[in-house]
Amino acid sequence: MEIKNFRAIHDKELIYELIEEGEHVCQDFKFSISDSRKIARSIAAFANNQGGRLLVGVKDNGNIAGIRSEEEFYMIEQAAEMYCKPAQKVKQTLYSIDGKYVLLVSIAKSSIPVMAQDDNRRWLPYYRIADENIQVPELMLKVWKASKKRHSVFSFSDSETKMLSYISRVEYATVEGIAKEMHMSLSSTEDAVVSLCSMGVLQFVYHEGEWRISAAEQ
DSSP states (O other): OOOOSSOOBOOHHHHHHHHHHOSBTTEEEESOOOOHHHHHHHHHHHHHTTOEEEEETBOTTSOBOOOOOTHHHHHHHHHHHHSEESOOOEEEEEEEETTEEEEEEEEOOOSSOOEEEOTTOOEEEEEEETTEEEEOOHHHHHHHHHOOOOOSSOOOOHHHHHHHHHHHHHSSBOHHHHHHHHTOOHHHHHHHHHHHHHTTSEEEEEETTEEEEEEOOO
16 A cells, blocks of 8 residues: 555564554554544543553554555544544654554643543543543543642541541442442532542542542552
């Protein structure tokens, strides 16, 4: 295949080194790009974590298939600018590898939550966990938006102290479980969790396929 409008870099050693890493929290392989909305979820997930990169034209097993057409450049651009909210700037670099082309897409970490559309075109946040893009619960998004300053000294109410003790005991808690234990309404429990998470005392963790609340690592 000939790529007419883009200049390719001949550095197969770099691409092979990246492929050797496999898919992980900062890297994903894409055989091809056929859906801008779907690839926007990957961009959002990387941006909401540490940033990352896509290797387009690489199969899940690490074999290089090569991109199919220049259209994939434009679909990624569309995904970042039209189907991410706020729009993201990504860097696309084309590499020529033994007669095939691999597209390296670099995504920067965002300082604010990035949303993408799900299959029903709802704007939702995503987060990169291991080699998966996971939808973020609404409560976790509230924590991101709270952005309270952390202090070195904390003063907790009796109910907050009991809540922290319960969460430490069960290790991975749910909002429903906390509310039941504390005899609180769900809305009050959610407010308390958001407050304690935004202060860095609690955190959301993805445990056994579900988002849970646990004590933050100090």
